[in-house]
Amino acid sequence: MLTSITDGILCCLTGKTDNLVLPLESSKPSDGFEFVEVKPGRVLRVRHIVPERQPPEKQAPGDVHCKRKISVYRDGQLVIENLGDVLHSEILQCQDGDLEPCSTVEVELADYREIASSPDPNPVPLPGPVHTGEQKPAPPPRRRRRKPKRTVLIDSKRVISSCKGTHSDVALFFVHGVGGSLDIWSSQLDFFSRLGYEVIAPDLAGHGASTAPQIAAAYTFYALAEDLRAIFKRYARKRNILIGHSYGVSFCTFLAHEYPDLVHKVVMINGGGPTALEPSLCSIFQLPSCVLHCLSPCLAWSFLKAGFARQGAKEKQLLKQGNAFNVSPFVLRAMMSGQYWPEGDEVYHAELTTPILLVHGMCDKFVPVDEDQRMAEILLFAFLKVIEEGSHMVMMECPDTVNTLLHEFFLWEPDMSKKSSCKADVEKTVSACETLTTLKHHKSVDK
Secondary structure, rough: OOHHHHHHHHHHHOOOOOOOOOOOOOOOOOOOOEEEEEEOEEEEEEEEOOOOOOOOOOOOOOOEEEEEEEEOOEEEEEEEEOOOOOOOOOOOOOOOOOEEOOEEEEEOOOOOOOOOOOOOOOOOOOOOOOOHHHHHHOOOOOOOOOOOEEEEEEEEEOOOOOOOHHHHEEEEEEOOOOOOOHHHHHHHHHHHHHHOEEEEEEEEOOOOOOOOOOHEEEEEHHHHHHHHHHHHHHHOOOOEEEEEEEOOOHHHHHHHHOOOEEEEEEEOOOOOOOOOOOOOOHHHHHHOHHHHOOOHHHHHHHHHHHOOOOOHHHHHHHHHOOOOOOOOHHHHHHHOOOOOOOOOOOHHHHHOOEEEEEEEEEEOOOOOOHHHHHHHHHHOOOEEEEEEOOOOHHHHHHEEEEEHHHHHHHOOOEOHHHHHHHHHHHHHHHHHHHHHHHHHHHHHHOO
């Protein structure tokens, strides 16, 4: 504590901050670690494990019709109409999911702090006054139909298939959040690489063993997103699955929106609601870097208390092994101040057609469960799973549970046989109607 205060005073006097995050000297791959220069002088450490695998198996194509109409009104109201296929929410604990063909559901979404509800398709009329005479009640006044300020129509087809570890065209990308590193994914990287999956996990700039530029503009959302775009384009396969935690969820959303044909599935772990990012002006992270340096022990303890459901020796060791919250005060301040992403609003998330698994730790003090519920309502294909004994760092606290959920989601694919049978029923109905029309025509001619 005294050392931290002394360093903070020296930082104020000299105007320089200690860079606690330094890149390793060697840039050669070692134990699955590589160093990628995304820009001149900007080097990210990446853990890349490529197991020996067989060529991908041939799979029957299963097209899911993704069609929805998104209307935004001037009062901020958002109305989403799902006009295509809707997947059932219960997808885990089984290999195949069900699919509802051509269901039309209109969902009216309110503020996520309130309970969202869907308008009743068959509303019950309110009882009016009783009239004893023959005089009929006056008809209700006509409501003027509102014109939306903005309308977005999504109409596409997506192939959703099972992603096994033996498939060489599948790659898993793991993205950490503020103050973390790729080491927080150690349990997941080891588990899925043993199953045969190709895994890629980068350190964000200023984190882990990546370079830490001493300029605040290097840590804006857009700068970090471009870094991850370069990593994604370098390692991407035909079917890619993105797994993000906390702030890392926003980057996974960005990549899924930019590359819908390459991103096959997405996992969001304690990512929060579908709101545009904007830094808080009253946050403690707006204090000078030297002050944050003095407060670093308190900040680390606060993160341990809020990020884990328990604060025992095991959690402290996990925090140390995961190299979490081990960033310089300058990087921490720049990261929190650079979270500006106005495009990432509800409409941006509603435009995603990728199947998404939401994992939430019930004891999370950073992200309330209401925000993940709101996210599940906005997304087209979303499945929310809550882990009761987990908190913000749920993938470190409950690795076996998280690994099982993720693996089942990777293997999941919708049951297309029901869609085929429904299509067959529709074709039979159409042919029956045509036959009936033909018979009526012949009878009228005979007469």
